[in-house]
Amino acid sequence: MIGKLSVALAGVCVALCVGAQEGPADFTTQVPLAVSGNGPWYRLELPLAVQLNARQADLSDVRVFNAAGEPQAYALSRQAASSTESRSVTDVKWFPLYAADTRETLPGVVMKTTTEGTLVEIKPSSVAKPGTQVLRGWVLDASAIKAPLQQLNLDWSREQEGFQRFTIEASDDLQHWESWGDGQVARLSFADERVEQHDVSLPGQSARYLRLLWQGQAAPLLTSAKLVSATRSSLPQPLVWSPPLAGTRLGAGEYSWQLPTGLSAERVRIELSQPNTLAPVSVSGRRDNKQTWQPLSSGLLYRLTQNGQDVVQDELALPGQVLNQIRLQVDERGGGLGAEAPALRFAVRATQVVFLARGEPPFTLALGNATVKAANLPLSTLIPDYSAERLKSLGQAKVVGAAVVKAPAVTVAPEEGRDWKKLGLWAVLLLGVAALGAMAYSLLRKPQGQP
Template sequence: MSRMLNLGWLALGVVMVAGAQEKPADFATRVPLAVSGNGPWYRLDLPLSAQLQARQTDLSDLRVFNAAGEPQAYALARESAQIRDDGKLHEVKWFPLYNAADASERAPNVRVQSTTNGTLVEVQPSSQLEAGEEVLRGWLLDASAIKAPLQQLILDWTSERDGFQRFSIEASDDLQHWQPWGEGQVARLTFSDERIEQHEVSLPGQSARYLRLLWESPNSAPVLTSAQLKSSDPRNLPLPLVWSPTLAGSSTRAGEYTWQLPMGLNVERVQIELKQPNSLAPVTLAGRRDSSLPWQTLSSGLLYRLTQNSQDVVQNEVPLSGQTVQQLKMTVDERGGGLGEQAPDLKYAVRATQVIFLARGEGPYSLALGNSGVKTANLPLTTLIPDFKPQMLATLGKATVQSEAVATQTSTATTAAATETNWKKIGLWAVLLLSVVFLGAMAFSLLRKPPANT
């Protein structure tokens, strides 16, 4: 009897181990990976199209397999907007940049005086300008005391220059050679007895000792009253944002639009398409995980597409907190004229995700996603890579998704694989139940057998 029970428990253990072994066919989507560089660790920038194939919001159903179908040890590098360091804010000195009203060159020539460590003391025009001949073209910011990448510029200016302020941003370390950093746009508007202000401009996350802000046309630069720069710890730079394809929405009442995301996502920014020129729309964005929950207000902002100096001035993005949502609702203040009956298209941005895996066995390797029943298997980076430091990520080998059409992987073949997996599970459970029935019958038979006469 004891031997029978031992054999039964052994059979049960074999069945449970077989049931727990994950195979590539257990996942709805499988995508081949190409690796390059030095292993054995490889870093994959997970495309959003691949992430959307997951069945679990936290990517617990993500796996990496080798050619033999063996799972690989891996870790996820992800960020939460709620716990991410927002950086350090620095007050900086600013110096006016004057030029002659009829000057042909866009950037003024200046004379500068600085200390031995590069801190600016004085900035003057290269030639003396008479009163009435000079115009304020822009501002020079001294960031020489900031030894970290610059993430954001925050400006304030006198009220004589309300409206939109557009300018170019250039960076330099020696005041001689300037690198373009794109364009900035801030605004101060009055709308329906309310004050609407936009003071922040995103920067590319690079280091520079000096910034030059040049307004697009003469006599348009305002007088600054405050200039701040926000920097980030270079050891903990945020992962970039990745944008979704265009998402169509719906509208059931005037001034209210909704969008359904493919899954719950930690959305940090949305972009609304403004088709009509001269659109102005104060908006409030709300979100929720599913239709059974109440809407929660996430953010508000001012969207506009206006024509100034024969150019479109556009502000069509609203920042969010990174809260997990699957449905979004935008309510528009109709006093601005609204955005029409048809819901505008929307794009959403989430923080990029990186997959780091330890290559074991022979390639090619593949990425698998799409199984709502499996449990998380990712390791902490400090466990996957001994003595891990953030700067080590840049030295790892690189893995890339070979197929761009990730979404097409969930096809008839996938359905067949899933069906095959279900039949395997059914068969395993059947064997398990038969084993239990067999053991029960054996025990019942032994209990009914009369004892032998001595």
Template structure:
């Protein structure tokens, strides 16, 4: 009996091994990879164009093969808005920066007093200005107590100043040398008896002890009433966003536009094309996985492209929370003039995905995607790299997609591969069923055999 059981388990193991042997031809798309740096682990920043070749939202049909067609052990580093750490909010001190009313083109000269730890105590103009000669040019923020990368700036200001506020953002660790961090834009607008406010500005995710905000439009700064900075855990800095190409949409009725994404994706941001100057559109965005499901609200906001002081002030993005969607619908309140009869193009952003694989065998290596039957085979990073730490990712070798071309098999070849996979699956189940029947027959035969008497 024991020998028969062992034989049955052996047959089961052989059947499972046969079923698990995947080849590059089992996948619809194969992309050559080039590797550089020291191995044996390599890290690939997966292009969105490659990700869209997958047939499974969770990338369960992604594989890496070597030159001999052998699958490589791999892990995926990806995140969504639901799982990502939202960071920590910090209230910070802010100090006014005054300058002469007719001074332009330079930052205000100031005298600064700080403690030995770098915390600001006082900021004063370098020279005394008479009343009416000075103007509030901007604000100096003390972030010296924050040791983590800065992700967002949140401002509030007195109600006397409505409209748009545009300013430059600079960072420093010593108050002498300043690095440009781009521009910020906040707004407080009234529309159809409703108030629309924009208080948050994205920062580049770097550390800095001080931030300097200098107003461009209007030329004088408003009086701030609240300043907060949001930082991220330095051990879990969010992966960057990757943007799609412009996607054409359709419009079934006035003020309603829809777009079909190539597959279900965890979308975190969308950007709507605003072709015409002086466009103003309060909008709501909805999404769903497929046409048979009801629309689910994703967010709302005010999109605009307005001319101010000879420049276009643009807000054409909506932030989402990483829900998986394949269809998007934008509904426009046409009291603002609408966005026209033709649907605008739309770009969507998802979090970047990294593929880390352990190179075994000879290259060149290739990335394979596109199978409805493949099961997820990725390992946890801590299993793939035994002494893994987030900082170690930057030290791994680098893999890149070799060239722009994506090699896609023909429909006939793909159908044949799927058919072969189906026959393998049928064969596997047949062997398993025969094994079970064989074991059951042997057990029944042994039970019926009369006991021997000594």
């Protein structure tokens, strides 16, 4: 009799556990997903607008459910900018590019290389009159560097101050050139101080040659050219930018912004609405009002007009700490940023959600619960033969339709919204335990040998 009752009680306990399992309704935000490609594993690039609905900074409240509301096994891929890498700095040779004037788009030149690809000579394709050639740019020989190029460092004649703005192109054969965007370096004198900017970020790709072309102005005389290359064990996810945030002016030259939630911000972009703005700044941050401000970064922000176009530096790098508040302090000797707080955008590292599809679609991404525990697995556990190449070959999941957002669950009045099923199960369990205790007590009191 006691054995049968114990089995029944165990069944009730199982039912209670099943009844308490997390479901989509336990989260404030539900986002429909569509899957394509090869399963059963799918990876989702988590949009920042969706990520901001999380209630836990480390995304412990992210879940994926199938059509029946069953949770799916999943992992989070959030490779940081500080991935393990082998970096090297290489001094490279540079060769001048001349043209008839600064309006000529591409100087006509003849380039010679060795059989190994090392650049040895660049000369004009046509003979021009003496004194009519203008230095338009430089070609850098990176043929000896085999790793992806991460950064360019330039130095030039100290007599030439101001901003140096140029286009960057890459090639492996000196015939076909791919745009790598724009670069900008500067040497400025400000408030009895000298401000110099020598580094330009490159896209992390390999190339044998780089071509730097100055637009609308003569190029400066280079005195040094270095390339930073790096081989990473795994490349970081790209950065994703937030919508603009309104800020608060704390005092003269001091502004603050409240982030939507705790986030590992890696860059900030300050809106410089007024032309001819020059502002040395420092950035600090903290988790809440009880903490002191911690210094994060400093630099020079500017928006200046040069040769009829805006030259803008409005971004600063951050160390990637989890922040809820950001403060900007401005040295107002440069004129400040105005009476109103400028808009701020922040960038965080993109996050991938990788899940193992089980059951029937459609699948739903759910997040927004401050109390649940993390349920994600390591990628190597979720995908037994995991590798970076394997990850790229997984099926794709993407957000379709609008997110369904509801208010966080609150405790309702005793007469409304009670979970009578769960209360009934608990009542049965307690009664069963009481009955089992009574039977045991009765058996213990029965005299020895009495049937």
